[in-house]
Amino acid sequence: MKTDRASDTAGSVVRATLDSARLNGFHRKLALYSSGGPFLDGYILSIIGIALVQIGPQWQMDSLWSGLIGASALVGVFIGGAVFGPLTDRIGRKLMYTIDLIAIIVCSVLQFFVADAAQLFVLRLLIGVAVGADYPIATALVTEFAPKAWRARLVGGLNAMWFVGATVAAFVGFFLLNVDQGWKWMLLSSAVPALLIVIARTSIPESPRWLHSKGRDAEALEVLRATIGEHATLDDLPEAETKTPMSALWRGGYLKRVVFISIFWTCTVVPLFAIYAFGPQILELFNLGGGNLSHLGYGLINFFFFVGNIAALLLVDRLGRRPVLIWGFAISAAGLFYLGLQPGAALWLIALAFAVYAVFNGGPSILEWIYPNELFPTEVRASAVGLCTGISRIGAAVGTFATPWSLANLGLSATMYIAAGIAALGAIVSAFMAPETKNVDLHVASSLS
Template sequence: MHGLSGILSSQENAKWKPLSENAFFFWGLGLQFNRWLLHYTNLFQLTNHLIKGYFIMRKVSTGFVYFFGALGGLLFGYDTGVISGAILFIQKQLHLGSWQQGWVVSAVLLGAVLGAAIIGPSSDRFGRKKLLLLSSIIFFVGALGSAISPEFWTLIISRIILGMAVGAASALIPTYLAELAPANKRGTVSSLFQLMVMTGILLAYITNYTFAGFYTGWRWMLGFAAIPAAILFLGGLILPESPRFLVKQHRDNEAEQVLLNMNKGDNAAVQIELGQIQEQAAIKSGGWSELFSKFVHPALIIGIGLAIFQQVMGCNTVLYYAPTIFTDVGFGVSAALLAHIGIGVFNVIVTAVAVAIMDKIDRTKMLIGGAVGMGISLFIMSFSMKFSGESHVAAIICVIALTIYIAFFSATWGPVMWVMIGEVFPLNIRGLGNSFASVINWGANMIVSLTFPPLLDFFGTGSLFIGYGVLCFVSIWFVSKHVFETRNRSLEEIEATLREKETEATVATTGR
């Protein structure tokens, strides 16, 4: 016998010693463990201080900060993409029924709601960086737990833990990036989160294809997520804290140094921004009553509306359903998986283009243009799928329409929603507001995912996609009526706009 099985076997065959001897043994082992723990804790603290000291003397490059700040999105995307391939093997090896398969997929969504609701709001108290590090640890534990799960319930618990980290990251990262970036780069920097999400999905597709031929391949698929989680933790140790959070903690000198680094030493711009931050930070941190106040009402409508529409326009279901669409229109299974990878590559390229132009085009124009393109693409997909079994041309049109739909989503609603919920809420409740919008987004994701199969059975693919297309055009009305422009405006200027809207609403109501 070798390895763990040998150890377990030897323990099973061993004779138990008297309780007193076992007690002394475990007492001694406990003392030794405490010494080890103290030693490695001190070593970790020393290493952390040395790293911080080194990077105080040598400024961390802004590219490094933005990359590791957004890296949590890769974990988010990887898990979103990997489960579609892994579930095919999980259900066979763990002998899962249909409802159990549904819970394996949806457990992460449940965990994401919990993570966004619990961990996200705490960032206003403990800071964005600390909770980002905590999220990477939780993700690491959840990924390994999922990979070694021996049965259904262990896998569900591990997936919920994993989901908590995903939800926390979705609430923390847009806020963190928005608070670090200069106003003229905030859209580009904040949209890096969505680029990382799409990159994670692509890596998941490649991993699924690579391990599809192995009996225990699904364990490798799920376990690989632990690698970027560990990288995020190590890189996160060097990340600066948000300057907005530092000012709220009366650590103005540290905030000034972070701003100088992120603004390439532009002292004049830093002093103006620091003064604006100090003015807003003087306002006492708010809670739920502040979130639902008249002052925050426009931001809350934007956050909730964008979070819901991003999901009900069918983005995740279309992405998940893509391989099935390919097989329905005549692709073989292997060709469909390769085509899925091709879509992943295309997704990353289009999102990268969106990142490059994010601060050159108004957010509202991107949302409206994206909704028009997605809606038309869904209508074409719906029509062509009805004839794809009879016509090769119709099948090709369906695939082209699917690709165009994904392109419009990846370039507009995918990144813009996360950018805007990270910037519209005022400083004193930004963590809470962003978390609330993330909870709504994950809740909508869960509802759409759970209702998609029965709606598909009842309406059929064509009619269901028409429904999603109609919702795309409804979103145009919402954006035109409720979403104000934020491009090239500082977070403090956006907050001032909220106060102006509060005054306008008061005048409209009272006449003075």
């Protein structure tokens, strides 16, 4: 079979494989289009925190409904990842790559017409399902096309777009808060980038690794030759007969990987999503501006999260996955601990502590997507990413739902201490369980041998 794949190569011709290929325009285009999903996730989650500033008083919403609506999209992500990850492994990446965004467009438009909290909760839940479906689809596609030397940066870079989306949402919300019924336009606005992204994604082909895993080598080779060069070959892939069943995720070495990824991912997103969903309210408690000004500060914190992601992307292939993850957790925990210890400190110190947390959170954030895509084989990659995404979002949903209660009943300092403890737990678990996959071929990183 291997000789058949390479029959068109001869003599001194250099054959390109998926892992050895040079970065080209297709890889960049794929990464850009795939980043639309995390952009929308960051935008959708962040815009609701600002919209609730108008919706709450208008609907006389209590903390229960505020928490439910803030957490609804996260619950939806759990459902979407758990259901559509395995479906993506079964029917392929390409089809699901556009369907999920069409669902986001429809639900975003319907949000404009909601009349009560229950309707908004349902639509936010459905949007979350679509976002959760996109995580395993988009990240699997990028991982399965990316050259080894660029894999971490291309996959991790997708997560950086989450913060771009959140930053854009903060500034959109800042301006629309001055508009009557501005919250309707905030929630509708996510349909615009979703429409542009779904149009762009129609040009992306199916994953050659997935095609090969299904024994469709001729199609896989055709895709490779169209995307990485006419001398492309599948020689670096394991034989298609080597299968990893879905049940493998629930036992042995792969179960250990599921546990590790789920814990560190949860420890990353619980404090992060709580801050995003209720950022303006939290900043006001720290006296970092009041009213609409706090939303501008919220956007600047989002910018620091983005800077942290970029810094981590530059370091992850130099220092390795483990140190970027462990130290990222440890130092971001210190920033949160200071916020709990000194909530009345000088404003510049509060701002600095937020910046420290946001910048060093970049390491764990980019590895949320690098690790699960590297540590599982093609046959179950989307399923594993969906499973780990879903588990992490259960914790994030609980944290987001509990944040307004914690702020009201435990106080600001206790809430920050809890967030710091969660980040510290991430550092401890990572120190014991995180593997190093730097400079390792994808099929080797994903195997247990």
